[in-house]
Amino acid sequence: MVVHREVRTTELRRTYGFEEVAIVPGDVTTNPELSVTDLTIGPFSFSTPVLASAMDAVANPAFAGHMSRLGGLSVINLEGIQTRYDDPTDAIEEIIAADKDDVTTVFQRLYLQPIREDLIAKRVAEVKKTGAVCAVSLTPAMTKKYAPMAVEAGADILVVQSTVTTARHISRSYRGLVLSEIIAELKVPVLVGNVVTYSAAMELMEQGIDGLLVGVGPGAACTTREVTGIGVPQVSGTLDCAAARDDFYANGGKHVVIITDGGIRTGGDLCKALAAGADGVMIGTPMAQTEEAPGKGFNWGMASPHPALPRGTRINVGVRGTLEEVLLGPSHRTDGTMNLIGALKICMSYVGATTIAEFHEKAELVVAPTIATEGKSYQRAGLI
Secondary structure (H helix, E strand, C coil): CCCCCCCCCCCCCCCCCHHHEEEECCCCCCCHHHCECCEEECCEEECCCEEECCCCCCCCHHHHHHHHHCCCEEEEECCCHHHCCCCCHHHHHHHHHCCCCCHHHHHHHHCCCCCCHHHHHHHHHHHHHCCCCCEEEECHHHHHHHHHHHHHHCCCEEEEECCCCCCCCCCCCCCCCCHHHHHHHHCCCEEEEEECCHHHHHHHHCCCCCEEEECCCCCCCECHHHHHCCCCCHHHHHHHHHHHHHHHHHCCCCCCEEEEECCCCCHHHHHHHHHCCCCEEEECHHHHCECCCCCCCEEECCCCCCCCCCCECEEECCCCECHHHHHCCCCCCCCCCCCHHHHHHHHHHHHCCCEHHHHHHHCEEEECCCCCCCCCHHHHCCCC
16 A cells, blocks of 8 residues: 655745845936945944944954944954954964865864953954944853953943844753843843844844844855855845844834844945845954955955864965055946945946935835846846
């Protein structure tokens, strides 16, 4: 006798990335110079709504100073090279010079050096000396230990960041990180990530956070999606988390800043992230491509040195120009990788928005899977 088993099927939800959507022009346009792109985090305001990722190839105290002078914010990784070595230069040079087959082993060895508490205070002081707002990043496991030290040393903003962060976490520890308690203790703005769903975003907002990082695995140097299969395309992730932000605010909560983190390569990507509801973006690889970045044209993910399951790799992204050219122009490229804020201001003008809040209201996204290829046969063939 043949037994036919019932096959249970699950309807898959369609999700969208940057290359699958487009922004519809508005019925009214404005002059680009009227566009105000300010990002507010707690008491701090930034005219350039871009955070430089807490990657060792990107962020050091000097780079934080450069970002500040251009209106943005750089985040220092307090569990990275900067807090393990008095002078991180040699370690970074060794990573850059390593053979591609050996680089993961080099990562794991260099990041075994213990974190030094004195270097946490030293790096914070170095950032503050540049005149920049000091933002620091820690994983949830290390936040209770090191965050109070960083804030006491003068850190202005805390970013609690891991591949996936939730308000509820099951572990064997007696008492894990309780975000509401650390927020009350530190009394500085706290950004938390990373998430990609409405429900996880809502639960984190209820803890009292000031900002939320959106994105699991989209970064050029991250291999989380390949290694674990986890991830949601950035447009859909941002839409869902922004919806949670809006509902949380409508129900009496405070405005929580949404930061789309990862996968942003061009001005068009940045514009689509904000059209999907983000207040700002966090960028890694485009920052690593600047002359001021410590990685000298190389980049690697924060999870690259994991001792058992690395989820990142070193990539050679090259040096394309100065940080000012990438953020504010002028651009000498036609591929959208420079003058990101200029692109945003023009896009805002096309939909008739003068502020990012207006942009959220007025920008319409449509599904457009051919947006990058329609009519572009000569460009795609390299006939330029």
